[in-house]
Every structure is written in structure tokens, then in C-alpha cells.
Amino acid sequence: MGYCQGMSTLDQPRPRRVTINDVAREAGVSVATVSKVINERYGVSEATSEKVLAVIDQLGYQSSLIASSLRRKSTGVIGVLVAEFEPYSAELLKGISAALHGTGYELLAHAGRTGAHNHTGWERRSLSRLGHTLIDGAIVVTPSMIITDETTIPVVAIDPHTGPDGPMTVDADNVTGARLAVDHLVGLGHRRIGFLGGRPDLRSAGLREQGYREALDDAGLSVSDKLIRVGGYHPELAEAPAREMLSLPTGERPTAVFAANDISAIKVIEVAGSLGLRVPEDLSVVGFDNVPESRDATPPLTTVAQPLHEMGRAALGLLLELLEGKHTERHLRLPAELVERGSTAPPA
Amino acid sequence: MGYCQGMSTLDQPRPRRVTINDVAREAGVSVATVSKVINERYGVSEATSEKVLAVIDQLGYQSSLIASSLRRKSTGVIGVLVAEFEPYSAELLKGISAALHGTGYELLAHAGRTGAHNHTGWERRSLSRLGHTLIDGAIVVTPSMIITDETTIPVVAIDPHTGPDGPMTVDADNVTGARLAVDHLVGLGHRRIGFLGGRPDLRSAGLREQGYREALDDAGLSVSDKLIRVGGYHPELAEAPAREMLSLPTGERPTAVFAANDISAIKVIEVAGSLGLRVPEDLSVVGFDNVPESRDATPPLTTVAQPLHEMGRAALGLLLELLEGKHTERHLRLPAELVERGSTAPPA
DNA sequence: ACCATCTACGAAAACGTTATCGACAACGAT
DNA sequence: ATCGTTGTCGATAACGTTTTCGTAGATGGT
Known part of the structure; x- marks a missing residue:
């Protein structure tokens, strides 16, 4: 006998996304031009550029990372795979996250063996699941296994490096x-x-x-x-x-x-x-x-x-250089440091 | 004078993505059918389903989260905004991450005020930047400000709740x-x-x-x-x-x-x-x-x-229910617990 | 005037999915 | 035979971008 029509008021009507099309129409230019303005490409006059920027501001337009990720083939997200969120990885994450500022990249943290799922090799599965699509590169912390370079995306491991065939690594000495x-x-x-x-x-x-x-x-x-x-x-x-x-x-x-x-x-x-x-x-x-x-x-x-902080930062640095095509050091080893406190003294 | 032809060997040729098209061609069906098989939609016969699955397995096909995110309008990623990665948020992340297992959602952790960027209100900016596109919903930990519900995506805060107009909250009593x-x-x-x-x-x-x-x-x-x-x-x-x-x-x-x-x-x-x-x-x-x-x-x-662990789990639960359209409790308060150790005794 | 050269812009084709909808066959019931 | 019905399947249009490439107009040199 027909649908209940009142239902539609229940789901609060989140405002429709404002797309690049809306901006283009409002500014009286083509979407191509708007895209060029956003990405600061060459070939658009000062006048139109300003006009477009004004409209963007006025409409509160934000470009869709998803759509642009699909078109270019990168997402601007780098993944960090940790076994668990404990102080060790937290400190690394802190370093990575700090180094991430201003690069335009986002951080996707993924915890592996939470709960009873302690299968070794979770890194490989996570990498192949996320790597194909969601993230451009990954940092994996103390992997439970050797990550071979067969993955689709660049990987740097925070781990002592083993052989010439392993992934890039960063570790403390x-x-x-x-x-x-x-x-x-x-x-x-x-x-x-x-x-x-x-x-x-x-x-x-x-x-x-x-x-x-x-x-x-x-x-x-x-x-x-x-x-x-x-x-x-x-x-x-x-x-x-x-x-x-x-x-x-x-x-x-x-x-x-x-x-x-x-x-x-x-x-x-x-x-x-x-x-x-x-x-x-x-x-x-x-x-x-x-x-x-x-x-x-x-x-x-x-x-x-x-x-740890520096190691995180260094790992990210390596990864970003790799993503940008620069070939750099494959292994970075940072110095460890002695912290003298009260538990040591000359022998009796 | 022509390009240097040798260059192409330098960039290791990562194998081209295998798309849904390849699967369709190989299996002798249409992409629509493959999509239906993947998403277990009704309307595909047992025989073709098996055939398609076999081809998928053989080709090692993984569907692109980016492309499907664009089409459906959700990414399957929920964001967690923390001020910093310290033990408090780490424990929450642990709970959230554990609860995430099996839901098909991923976790994108975002640290706000790392470095000197201690502007209050970073949550709002991060939310509007990520929310429009990359994440379906967010959990924000002890926000420095009240998150009004004007954001595009559902949000639950881990914070004492203030008034009827605030976001959904989870906190300890x-x-x-x-x-x-x-x-x-x-x-x-x-x-x-x-x-x-x-x-x-x-x-x-x-x-x-x-x-x-x-x-x-x-x-x-x-x-x-x-x-x-x-x-x-x-x-x-x-x-x-x-x-x-x-x-x-x-x-x-x-x-x-x-x-x-x-x-x-x-x-x-x-x-x-x-x-x-x-x-x-x-x-x-x-x-x-x-x-x-x-x-x-x-x-x-x-x-x-x-x-903390349960709070994280609860926050995620609320968020997921919200995402799935079920309207639930807007505020959850979990009991705190006394941990008796050695610093208390009867007075002298 | 005429061609060559630029600059600014837009049409349109991707990117890899999912959803709608119509086509077509097989089938049973009249 | 005719007519729904049901069960499979595929064309095709989105989703919101970026990029290529063509073109129109302006400019400048002869």
C-alpha cells in the first residue's frame, strides 16, 4: 500500500557535497580550469585564477581525495603497520606523525595482531589488502617475518636489516x-x-x-x-x-x-x-x-x-624519497644512546 | 633527437594492476557480473559464481577500494583523532582497533597537535579535510573544543558530554x-x-x-x-x-x-x-x-x-551503529574502577 | 595582409568500481 | 499458442577528479 513517507525526515539530510562542477558553473569556467587552479598548474590567467579561488572559498569546496586518488594513481596516505599500540610503537608513530606535517600525506595506522589473531604473516596480508588501493607506501614496525619486495607498494621496515634481498630498513644500532x-x-x-x-x-x-x-x-x-x-x-x-x-x-x-x-x-x-x-x-x-x-x-x-622519534622520522623520509622516485640509502642505522641513571656504580 | 630509451629499465616495472575488467574478460562474463560475485549480490548462478571466483583467485585480483569508495559513497575507513600518541590514546586505540576486527573497516589515526602547531580547533580542520572524503566517520579523543554537528560525517567524542547540542560521547564516570x-x-x-x-x-x-x-x-x-x-x-x-x-x-x-x-x-x-x-x-x-x-x-x-579499552570499543560500536543508520544512545558512560595499591592506609 | 607563435581555455577521455534496468531464455500455467 | 513469471546476465550511466589535446583568439614579425 505505498511507503511510509514520513521516514525521510528521520535521516538528517546531510548537505550534498559541493563538487568541482558546482565551482565551475558558479565561476563560469570549465571543470578543467578549476582543477588547474587547485593544483596550481600552468596555463590559467591571473584573473580567472582569482575568481575561481574566490568561488571555492565562498562555496566551501573541498576536493574529493577519493576521486583524485582514482585519477592520479596515488592516495596521499601512508600506512604504518604495528603489531600493537604500545609505548614503543606509539613513540615511533609520534615521530612519523611529526615528520608527516606539511608533506600533504596522511597516516593510516594499522594494528596487526590484536586479540587472538596472532598469526605470523599478518603483515603480508595487510599490505596486500591495503597496499593495492588505500595507501601509497607503508612503514612496518618489527615485522614478524621478512617482507619480500613482491608487494605492490614501497615498504620500509623498522627492523634490523637482514640481507640484500630484504626491504629497506631503519633501525637503531x-x-x-x-x-x-x-x-x-x-x-x-x-x-x-x-x-x-x-x-x-x-x-x-x-x-x-x-x-x-x-x-x-x-x-x-x-x-x-x-x-x-x-x-x-x-x-x-x-x-x-x-x-x-x-x-x-x-x-x-x-x-x-x-x-x-x-x-x-x-x-x-x-x-x-x-x-x-x-x-x-x-x-x-x-x-x-x-x-x-x-x-x-x-x-x-x-x-x-x-x-625512536628520529627512527620514525627517518623511516618516513626514506619512504617519501622512494615514493618520489629518488633512489637513496636502502638502510639507515641510527645511534643508540646510553642513559645513565641510578642502577650502576663501581663494584664494591 | 629522441628520448633516452634505456631509462625505462630504471624504474622497476611494478606489475600493472589487475582490474575487474581483466577478470571479466578471462572468465567470459561482464564486469557487472564479477562485481555481483564479489559483493555477493543476488542474481548470479552458482556455476558462473564459481567460475568467476576461480579466475579471481588465479589472477590474484583485489578490488580497488578507491574506485568502489567513489562509486558507493563510503570508504570503509574510520578516523581516530588524537592530540598525541601517548599511553592514554594508545590504550584507546587498542580498544578501537580490537573492536574493528571483522567489521571490514579500517582505522586511520590522525595526531593533531604534534610539534608547535598547538592551535585549538585542529579537530575541526582535520575533520573537514578528511571527513569530506577519506573517512566515513570519526572518533575524536578529548577534543580541545566542542565539536558541533555541522561536520559532514558522524562523530563520536571520547569526552564528558556537555549539552544536548554536542556530538555523541563516550566517557568514564x-x-x-x-x-x-x-x-x-x-x-x-x-x-x-x-x-x-x-x-x-x-x-x-x-x-x-x-x-x-x-x-x-x-x-x-x-x-x-x-x-x-x-x-x-x-x-x-x-x-x-x-x-x-x-x-x-x-x-x-x-x-x-x-x-x-x-x-x-x-x-x-x-x-x-x-x-x-x-x-x-x-x-x-x-x-x-x-x-x-x-x-x-x-x-x-x-x-x-x-x-580505556572498553571505552574505545564502545565508541566504535556507537559510531558503527550510527553509520548503519540505527539510532542509539547518544551518550555512553562507563564505570571507573578503584585500583587499590600501596599508597593508602588507615590514618595514624 | 599573412603566417607563425604563443596563451588561455574547454571537451572529452580516462581511473575502476557499483547500481539500475532492460533483454532474453526457460518454464509452467492457462 | 499465449501470457506472466522467474532467474541470469550485460550495457551503460554514474561517482568526482586529472590530463591530454585541440582550438580560438591574441600577439608579433615580416
Whole structure:
């Protein structure tokens, strides 16, 4: 019996988009001309240009990114793929976002393995889904896998670079960073320095161990397997190895421990306390990452900081240059920095 | 003289997009049919559907979100506007991102006042720039201003709601949260409870003060202006008022302080220490927000937590319902929760 | 006057989809 | 046979831009 006619008042009538056509008609020119004015193309007189701009202003016209993206073949959006929104990626995002200002690009953040969907390789799927269409390029943070360059769009990874066939990368100098930490301890006079490793599947963990070994070598100190333990990125995973190492008989027990990440380092401090060891008087501890918690630990943790902000900025820089066709460095390595706080002191 | 022909080998020839046309040709059907298959529209036989799907798979076809966005008038992207990527917004993003799984929507994060561009009202500009085209709807986090509904797209704010004319909102129950904190202190036996306010321009700060006053009233305790100080969201801004309050003569000095945010609360603990007051023996302290630092303070801070994850999820839920035309609640208020840690105890 | 050269502009063809609508065949019912 | 009906399918017109290319008019040199 016919439709309910009153319904139409319910959906508030959002005003119809004002298109380039409206502007053209109002200004008495063709759409082509309007487009040229917008994009500051050559070939339009001063007079008409002003007139068109006036109309644009008056009508409040905004060009449709979607339509123009379709025509040119780029969207002006770069994607950032992170596993999760935690402080580490947040700081990177901050750097990227800051560097984005004024470039005309937008940032599309995509979190991968939220929830139970912890399938490795989510990066590849996300990239192929978004990359074909929505984004011009991507920055992927600590990928769970090697991104091969088979993707449609340029990619730069924030990750230690592996081989010549991998994607472009930006990372902090993990080896030198670790050496900074160990050199600091050596400089304080420590001779028995333990190492508590990080997540074994993370390449950065291996590099930090390498830095540890190199630093000891250079200092003429021997590397003892008894002082090296593998840990993880969770407090629980660090507890047992930390306790083992600190329970060695005096004389064998390290006077200082370098942990591959702050989470583990803080656990070391805790375990030390439970064993009656004072930090830093009886045991010095250095971490890596400079997570927010490290500042508030007791004592505040001496640690190695990655220049996350700059890394984000650099990654974006690389990506943009790639998008603009300039061929540049394929790998950028930024220096890590030692942050001296209260958890280190000369040995007793 | 002709062009340099060798150049073409330099730009690696990214394979031409495979379009819906290629699929149609290969499958021996029309593009319309392919489109119907993709979108699971009614009116295509089982046989052709399978054939088309096979071809799609074989060719690795991915439909262009840009083109389809142009045709339908929606992009399947929702934008999240945050002032900055800090733990607070990161947690919200996490919730939103988790809730996004399976909806087919993507998340476009946009950070507003990075760098020196701290103009209030950036939300409006960002919304009008993105909203017209790139995103279907937006969630804006603690806007610096009231978002009027004049925007082209649906918006829900994560913010205390103000009046009937504002946008849809989701927030934590600041008043009840504050009452939780004060009730806790009252329950412990405190009678002189101080309040250290937050950033005066934040509506949440006012609501927390209101909760403080209500709780005292209900407990039959008088509200004394001498025990109320205005602070801010920076440690420095909290120091002077905290020192004033704690320097009152014994008998007037509060035995407990409720601070409108953790930053200030931690400063209170610090100041207390410098005045020779032990926490929690001589002074109980409760904060608000449950920032990461609160867990690592000494002693660990008792505080009120906002259910950020759920708030993000709820905001997205509201937005999606709005996008799908269902009219729902315009304002959602989620309960805050008291997190009891070590900074509170009965008075001496 | 005449041609050559510019400049300013517009018509029209893309870009890759989706939605409408009409065509056509097959089929059952009269 | 005739007439709906139903079930598949394809032409085609959008969606709002950008870009190419042709053309008309103005300019300048002989």
C-alpha cells in the first residue's frame, strides 16, 4: 500500500557535497580550469585564477581525495603497520606523525595482531589488502617475518636489516648500543659482567648479545658461558635465569648484569633485592630500550635508548624519497644512546 | 633527437594492476557480473559464481577500494583523532582497533597537535579535510573544543558530554570514580581529605572535584576550601599546591590527599617524602587515570582506572551503529574502577 | 595582409568500481 | 499458442577528479 513517507525526515539530510562542477558553473569556467587552479598548474590567467579561488572559498569546496586518488594513481596516505599500540610503537608513530606535517600525506595506522589473531604473516596480508588501493607506501614496525619486495607498494621496515634481498630498513644500532652499555660497566671497573638475553626470535636480541661479546673482547675480558643466560620479553621469563646467575657463589657471581631489555633488567633488580643484594652497591644493572618503567624503577635504571622519534622520522623520509622516485640509502642505522641513571656504580 | 630509451629499465616495472575488467574478460562474463560475485549480490548462478571466483583467485585480483569508495559513497575507513600518541590514546586505540576486527573497516589515526602547531580547533580542520572524503566517520579523543554537528560525517567524542547540542560521547564516570576514591579513604578512617585539582580547562577535572565534594557531603564531612588546591597535568604545576597543603600545621593538615590525576598524585608522594611524611603511614594518596607510572611509583599508587579499552570499543560500536543508520544512545558512560595499591592506609 | 607563435581555455577521455534496468531464455500455467 | 513469471546476465550511466589535446583568439614579425 505505498511507503511510509514520513521516514525521510528521520535521516538528517546531510548537505550534498559541493563538487568541482558546482565551482565551475558558479565561476563560469570549465571543470578543467578549476582543477588547474587547485593544483596550481600552468596555463590559467591571473584573473580567472582569482575568481575561481574566490568561488571555492565562498562555496566551501573541498576536493574529493577519493576521486583524485582514482585519477592520479596515488592516495596521499601512508600506512604504518604495528603489531600493537604500545609505548614503543606509539613513540615511533609520534615521530612519523611529526615528520608527516606539511608533506600533504596522511597516516593510516594499522594494528596487526590484536586479540587472538596472532598469526605470523599478518603483515603480508595487510599490505596486500591495503597496499593495492588505500595507501601509497607503508612503514612496518618489527615485522614478524621478512617482507619480500613482491608487494605492490614501497615498504620500509623498522627492523634490523637482514640481507640484500630484504626491504629497506631503519633501525637503531643495537650492537654499538650494547657495547655502550658494557663499556660503561667496564669503565666503572666491573670485570665479571653477566648477560641476560632477550626474546630469541628477535634479531635485535642477537645483535645485543653480539655487542656484549665484542665489548668484552675489546676490553680483554673473557666471555664465560656461565654468565650468559637466555631470557625473554616477559618478567616471568627473566626470573629464573636471573636467579641462577645471581645465585652463583661469590667470586663467580657477576658484579654487573647487562640485560637485553628493560623488562628483564627490572626483574634482575627485583631478584637481586630478594637475594639480599643492593643495587647498585652490590650489583650494577643496565637495560635496553628505555621503556617508561625504567625511569621509575628503584633505583632508576641505567639503560640504552633507541632514538625512536628520529627512527620514525627517518623511516618516513626514506619512504617519501622512494615514493618520489629518488633512489637513496636502502638502510639507515641510527645511534643508540646510553642513559645513565641510578642502577650502576663501581663494584664494591 | 629522441628520448633516452634505456631509462625505462630504471624504474622497476611494478606489475600493472589487475582490474575487474581483466577478470571479466578471462572468465567470459561482464564486469557487472564479477562485481555481483564479489559483493555477493543476488542474481548470479552458482556455476558462473564459481567460475568467476576461480579466475579471481588465479589472477590474484583485489578490488580497488578507491574506485568502489567513489562509486558507493563510503570508504570503509574510520578516523581516530588524537592530540598525541601517548599511553592514554594508545590504550584507546587498542580498544578501537580490537573492536574493528571483522567489521571490514579500517582505522586511520590522525595526531593533531604534534610539534608547535598547538592551535585549538585542529579537530575541526582535520575533520573537514578528511571527513569530506577519506573517512566515513570519526572518533575524536578529548577534543580541545566542542565539536558541533555541522561536520559532514558522524562523530563520536571520547569526552564528558556537555549539552544536548554536542556530538555523541563516550566517557568514564568521573564523578563516581572520584567518589570511589574518596569513599575508599573515608572507609579507611580518614576525616581530613585534601583535593588537588587537575587541568582547569579539562571538564573531567571539574567532574572529579564534584565527585570529591559529593563524597565528603555524603559522609557527613565538611568541605574546606583550605584543603582544595588547583593543580595541572604537569609535575611542576602540582608541586607548589601540594607543598602548601602538606605544610599546614598538624591538626589542619590532611591525612589523605585525592589528586585529580596520577601525575599530580605522584608529585604529592614526592613532596610528602621531602617533608618527612611517610606514605602511606602518615599520608594516604589516591590518584586518577592509572597511568603506567602509577604502578611503579614508590609506594605503588592507589588510583582510579578508566576502562580505556572498553571505552574505545564502545565508541566504535556507537559510531558503527550510527553509520548503519540505527539510532542509539547518544551518550555512553562507563564505570571507573578503584585500583587499590600501596599508597593508602588507615590514618595514624 | 599573412603566417607563425604563443596563451588561455574547454571537451572529452580516462581511473575502476557499483547500481539500475532492460533483454532474453526457460518454464509452467492457462 | 499465449501470457506472466522467474532467474541470469550485460550495457551503460554514474561517482568526482586529472590530463591530454585541440582550438580560438591574441600577439608579433615580416
